[in-house]
Amino acid sequence: MAEFNGGSRGVLLTSVALAGKHVEISTVCSWCQMAEEDDMHILFQCCFARELWEKVGLAELVTVLPGDNVMTLLKRVRNGWVWNRINTSSFGVKARMFNMLEEWNRAREDMQKRTDSGSRTWRKPPEGWFKISVDVVCMLRTGQMGVGCVIRDECGHFMRARSQVVQGCLQSREVEVIGLREALLWIKNWRQSKCIFESDSKVLEEAVNGEGGQSYFHTIVDDCRDILKHFDKVLMMFVPRSANTVAHLLAKATYSMSGLQEWLFTAPEFIICNIASEEV
Known part of the structure; x- marks a missing residue:
């Protein structure tokens, strides 16, 4: 191996034997x-590679840290996208995230005002939600949940x-968290x-929006959080039982039903x- 100094920067050359000649x-x-x-360098550090990562909206995740190799960096990029819901769109990733956060906060503030107003009945969601x-x-008696x-x-x-x-x-x-899942x-x-999503379980709402834990309950909460990552804009709210009567009636109806029942566009009798009274 020989070193060749060309201009202001050194270029490392390797001599190999090819067909009896040194190339x-x-x-x-x-x-x-x-x-x-x-x-x-080829995958992450070259200016060409950086430009490609920028175009797919993942440039901020592709940061080489000391001790990184290709596999550790790819795994970190993958985890950042899956768990943090990094958008792969090439246009306006940051702007879209800020807009989503602002809209999420507005919806949450609206719902909080309605809850704090003292109302004990179901209230309509904000426009578009x-x-x-x-x-x-x-x-x-049957060892089941409805x-x-x-x-x-x-x-x-x-x-x-x-x-x-x-x-x-x-x-x-x-029981409540399994129902939510x-x-x-x-x-x-x-x-x-x-x-x-509304539930009359304050414990459930605090668990989903709060810190994790080690119990069986928190394991199912983690399942719910994983599913929630599929949603772009989502809120988990607590409401009093009196504001959750329709869902309660549907849950109780399983006593007299066999298997899964679904209704589309037309509510069961x-x-x-209850639906009509809460539309007002």
């Missing part, structure tokens, strides 16, 4: 001519509802933006009066 092959990046052309009310009842879920739009109009039986009957907070799994296949 000088440069190990310096052929694109930028600024550094050795190893895997890290859907509200999903969830409740669970435990059927001790989960009720109803979706209404900004005008209070019925959109769809679901009642289902889930095997097992646990402590109240585990079932509702999230159902909703995410239909809509993933501007959704407000036993909740029509």
Whole structure:
């Protein structure tokens, strides 16, 4: 191996035998001519590579740290996208995130004002949002849970509802979080933006919006958080029981139903009066 000094910067050359002749092959990046052309440089550090990462909206995640190799850096990029919901769009990633946060905060403030006003009844969501009310009842006699879920739009109009039986009957907070998980799994296949989930369990609302834990309850809460990452704009709110009557009726209805029941656009008869009274 020999070193060749050309101009103001050194260029490292390697001599190899090819067909009986020595051919000088440069190990310096052929694109930028600024550094050795190893895997890290080609994929992450070269100006050409940086430009590509910038175009897909992931440039901020592709930061080389001491001790990094290709696999550790790719894993960090992947985790940053999956867990932090980094958008891969090439136009206005930061602006879109700030707009989403501002709209999320406005919706939360609006909902908080309605809750703090002293009202004990269901209230319509902000314009453009859907509200999903969830409740669970435990059927001790059969060792099952009944989960009720109803979706209404900004005008209070019925959109769809679901009642289902889930095997097992646990402590109240585990029952509530399992009900939320079932509702999230159902909703995410239909809509993933501007959704407000309401439950009359304060413990559940604080757990989803707060810190994690090590219990079985918190394990299911973590499942819910993972599902919530599929939503672009979503709120988890607490409401008093009196503001959650329709979901409660749907959950209780599982006592007399067999299997899963779903209603689209037309509400079941036993909740029509409640829906109508809360549309006003």
